[in-house]
Each structure stands twice: as C-alpha cells, then as structure tokens.
Amino acid sequence: MKLIPSTRAADQRPLQVLRRSPGTNGMNLATTESGITVVDDSREFERFARPHAAAALRLARTLVTNEADAQDVLQDSFLRAFRHFRGFSGESPRAWLLSIVRNVSFTLWRKQKRSEPDEPETELEAEPDPAPSPEERLLEACDAELVQAALGQLPTLHREVLVLREMEECSYREIACVLGVPIGTVMSRLSRARAQLVRKLAGDLRSRM
Amino acid sequence: MNTLNEHPRGALHAHLDGELSLEGSLEVEHHLLDCASCRSELDTYRALRQLLQSAKATASEAELTLLRVTRTFHLRHRQRKFFVVGGAMAAAALLALVLVPGGTSGIANEVASVHARAMEAGRTEELASRDPAAVERWLSTQSLEPVPPTEGGEGIALRGARVELLDGRRVATVVYQVGSHVVDVFAWRSAEADIEPRPTVAGRWTVCRWAHRGVAYWMVSDMGTEELQVLAGLIRNRRT
Numbered sequence: 096m097k098l099i100p101s102t103r104a105a106d107q108r109p110l111q112v113l114r115r116s117p118g119t120n121g122m123n124l125a126t127t128e129s130g131i132t133v134v135d136d137s138r139e140f141e142r143f144a145r146p147h148a149a150a151a152l153r154l155a156r157t158l159v160t161n162e163a164d165a166q167d168v169l170q171d172s173f174l175r176a177f178r179h180f181r182g183f184s185g186e187s188p189r190a191w192l193l194s195i196v197r198n199v200s201f202t203l204w205r206k207q208k209r210s211e212p213d214e215p216e217t218e219l220e221a222e223p224d225p226a227p228s229p230e231e232r233l234l235e236a237c238d239a240e241l242v243q244a245a246l247g248q249l250p251t252l253h254r255e256v257l258v259l260r261e262m263e264e265c266s267y268r269e270i271a272c273v274l275g276v277p278i279g280t281v282m283s284r285l286s287r288a289r290a291q292l293v294r295k296l297a298g299d300l301r302s303r304m
Numbered sequence: 305m306n307t308l309n310e311h312p313r314g315a316l317h318a319h320l321d322g323e324l325s326l327e328g329s330l331e332v333e334h335h336l337l338d339c340a341s342c343r344s345e346l347d348t349y350r351a352l353r354q355l356l357q358s359a360k361a362t363a364s365e366a367e368l369t370l371l372r373v374t375r376t377f378h379l380r381h382r383q384r385k386f387f388v389v390g391g392a393m394a395a396a397a398l399l400a401l402v403l404v405p406g407g408t409s410g411i412a413n414e415v416a417s418v419h420a421r422a423m424e425a426g427r428t429e430e431l432a433s434r435d436p437a438a439v440e441r442w443l444s445t446q447s448l449e450p451v452p453p454t455e456g457g458e459g460i461a462l463r464g465a466r467v468e469l470l471d472g473r474r475v476a477t478v479v480y481q482v483g484s485h486v487v488d489v490f491a492w493r494s495a496e497a498d499i500e501p502r503p504t505v506a507g508r509w510t511v512c513r514w515a516h517r518g519v520a521y522w523m524v525s526d527m528g529t530e531e532l533q534v535l536a537g538l539i540r541n542r543r544t
Contacts, residue, residue: 144370166483169366173373233325234351239359246359260321261356267323280425286317289349296355 126227144173146190150263151196157258158200166207168203190265190272197255197273233297245295253288255263260285311342312336320349353361365459368482369496371534379530380486400513412473412513416506418468419488429464429479439465439478448476449517452489453542458536459483470522482535487525489539494520501536512536 126266144151151172157167171197172226184193259273260264312332318324329348336343380426409456431442436454439462443451456462463479463486470490480487499515499521512523512532523536 105410107415135378137374141374143368145367148366148370149363152363152369153361156363166369169369170373173370177373177377192440233353234348236353239355242355242359243361246356257356261353266308267318267321280320283313285321286314289317289352291353293348296352 122130136177136180140177144176144179144192147192150189151192154193154255154258155200155263158197158256159203163225164203168196168199172199175199187269187272190269193259193273194275233300236300237296241296241299245292247297248295249288249291252284253291256281256284257288257292259291305396309445317343317349320346332338344346354438358451364457368459368538373532375534407412412504412506412511414470415490415511415522415524416463416509418470419509422466422487430466430539432464434462438461441474446476448474450491450493451476452521453522453539454478455542456480459536460467460535470481482527485493485525485527487527487535491519493518498522501533503533503536505529514540517539
C-alpha cells in the first residue's frame with residue numbers, strides 16, 4: 096500500500112522565512128548621534144510572541160531537567176528572538192520561536208556537558224515497527240500524573256515530538272521546521288514515539304495492578 | 305491497494321493528524337472498514353492524544369518572562385531616546401524617574417523596613433490563603449479598606465494577607481509569591497492623581513508605587529526594578 100502525506104506543493108515547501116523592513120512608526124524611533132536609527136519593537140515583539148509564550152515554556156520544560164533551567168532557557172530564547180525579530184516575517188512565528196527554544200536548550204546541554212540528544216537517531220529508528228496490542232481500555236485507567244511521568248522517561252527525541260504534536264498541535268511542517276528534519280522523519284519519529292509511550296503506560300499500569 | 309494484507313502504519317498516524325491528502329485519507333478509511341487491528345490501533349492513539357492533552361500543563365508565567373524581556377528593551381530604548389534628545393537635561397530627568405518623588409522617599413524606606421521585618425520574622429501573612437474571596441473577607445473583618453487586588457494568575461500566586469502600620473495608619477497588605485520572590489502590596493486612600501508604576505531601590509529591597517483612582521499602592525520585593533515594574537503593571541490592571 097502506498098500512502099503518503101499530502102503531496103500538495105504548498106505542503107512540501109519548507110516554511111518560508113522572509114525578511115521585512117524595520118518599522119517606521121515615528122513614535123518608536125530614536126536616532127543616535129552617529130545617525131543610526133533605533134526602532135523600539137518591544138511592543139510589536141510582545142504581540143508577536145505572547146500567543147506562543149506558554150508553548151515555548153512547555154517545550155523548554157520538555158527539554159531541560161529542572162524548572163530553573165526551563166525559565167532560563169525561556170528568557171534567553173525571548174532575548175535571542177527579540178534580537179533577530181526585525182529580520183523575521185515567516186509563515187509560522189510559533190515554529191520559529193520554538194526552534195529557538197530548542198537551540199537554546201541544547202546550548203545549555205552543551206554547557207552542562209550533556210550529549211545531545213540523549214539517544215542516537217539511528218538507534219531510535221531501528222526500533223521494531225510499532226504495533227501495540229489494543230490498549231485503549233487500559234489507557235482509560237491512566238491519569239495526567241502517570242502520563243507526565245511516562246513522558247518524562249522517553250528519549251528526548253520522542254518526548255519533544257509528542258509534545259509538539261499532541262499538546263501544541265503543531266503541523267508536520269511546523270514540527271519539521273522546529274526539529275530541522277524532513278517531514279518523513281517527523282512521521283516516523285512520531286509513530287515510534289506514540290507506540291513507545293503506549294507500551295510504557297501499559298507496562299506502568301500493569302505493574303500497579 | 306491490498307487492504308487485507310498490508311497495514312498502513314505510517315499513514316494511520318498521518319490520517320489521525322489530518323496530514324493526508326484526500327486521496328490518502330480515503331484509502332486509509334477504506335482499509336479501516338476491513339481491518340479491526342488498525343481500527344483498534346487508531347482508537348488507542350486517539351485515547352493517547354486525549355490523555356496527553358489532559359496532561360498539558362499551564363504555563364502562564366511565560367508571559368511574565370516575556371513582559372520582563374520586552375520591558376527591559378523598551379526602557380533601554382526610552383533611555384537612549386532621552387539622552388539623544390535632551391542630553392544632560394534628559395539624564396537628569398531619567399534620574400528623576402528612578403528617584404521617588406519628594407516626600408515619598410520616607411515611605412519607601414518604611415515600606416522596605418516593614419517587608420524586611422516580616423521576612424526576617426518568617427511572618428509574612430496573618431491569614432495564609434490562596435482564595436481571593438477569603439483574603440478579602442478577612443481584610444474586611446479587620447475594618448480595612450481599600451484592599452489591594454487579590455487575584456492570582458499570570459505566574460503570580462496569592463499567599464495571603466496581613467495588617468501593617470504604615471505612614472501612621474493601619475494598612476491592608478496582600479502577599480504574593482512570584483517564582484522564589486515574596487511580594488507585599490499595600491494600599492490606602494490618597495488624594496493624589498493617577499501615577500504609573502514607578503520603581504526605586506531602598507537598601508536591598510525594590511519598592512514600586514503607583515496611584516489609581518484615589519488609592520495609593522506600594523509594592524515591595526527583592527526583585528529587580530524592571531521586573532517589579534512589570535509586575536506592578538499586571539497587578540494594577542486587575543483593579544481598573
């Protein structure tokens with residue numbers, strides 16, 4: 096059976112990142128002695144980033160080990176995004192912002208001398224094809240706490256793709272943009288991540304019984 | 305298409321996520337009619353999705369971080385604009401922004417002292433409660449009004465309330481927790497015109513005052529001035 100995702104040309108294009116000119120609102124301009132015009136984009140950036148701020152924090156929490164690090168990652172990400180904000184006018188501000196959060200998180204990993212991500216892609220991709228036994232009824236017994244705990248034990252590559260898709264409801268194109276991988280990789284990673292989480296939850300529940 | 309011998313595993317996920325073309329979706333739907341195994345697998349992943357969405361944590365404090373960042377840039381921009389336009393006069397005016405207006409620096413120090421004493425004594429609230437209604441009820445039993453805003457949210461958690469003696473009067477004090485910081489907010493009647501939140505440093509504490517509709521508000525914590533100013537803006541906007 097040959098089934099592939101949508102082949103519409105628009106869906107196969109990578110997300111575009113266009114350049115835009117700095118704003119020219121006179122109220123927001125300051126000219127230094129050297130003649131350089133500085134634009135105050137802070138309020139515009141606030142409007143731009145605010146709808147995605149919570150998603151950015153949730154992704155940071157997914158990628159780093161404690162709340163303090165997540166808060167640091169979030170703040171650094173906003174700072175970095177603000178600095179590059181004037182050059183951005185892409186299709187998905189959310190994907191752009193989340194990709195910055197991911198990069199900042201991995202920068203922190205490097206400072207903490209952690210290898211990134213925590214499992215080689217080849218090992219993940221080599222897992223058996225997922226086909227969990229019917230677990231739907233079993234999942235009904237799960238609660239949010241158990242799910243968070245099981246999610247936390249998945250490899251980072253699986254955890255982040257699940258958070259992006261299932262919690263933030265990103266499209267495959269957005270996820271591909273955030274992770275910097277082709278859409279096909281998003282699909283295979285997502286299917287393995289789901290299967291792995293189902294198996295994990297089922298195992299945790301059975302061990303409770 | 306052989307719907308009996310091949311299971312569309314990858315396409316099943318894309319179908320669940322609404323990422324297939326119409327043709328692809330129809331093929332999967334056709335397969336599902338005859339394949340109980342794939343139907344069951346799809347139902348499992350739908351149940352998993354519901355579970356994950358129910359486990360989605362709130363992260364409203366992210367907006368406070370964003371405001372802190374943007375406010376920092378905004379203030380820097382204002383400072384730069386100020387210096388460019390007004391030179392030395394602007395510098396003096398900027399300094400005036402940081403200094404508490406005449407007659408209030410004594411209160412700023414008193415506010416800081418009251419907060420320091422409560423922190424050192426470990427007695428930050430007489431009524432510990434996260435319930436705004438309970439806090440307001442308790443303050444009304446103390447015959448205190450006006451009462452500062454009591455609503456939490458946006459990364460601000462209500463801790464409770466206490467009564468303080470400030471500027472020669474008994475004052476309603478609402479206590480918040482923001483991250484690791486304890487924040488006191490005081491309020492009393494005042495004849496002064498509305499004033500935007502204005503932070504200053506009093507010793508090792510940061511104090512911020514504003515006035516709104518005949519009520520003077522003071523806030524104190526160990527946060528930075530910009531952070532406290534943003535917080536003051538958020539709290540002020542809850543009492544409009």
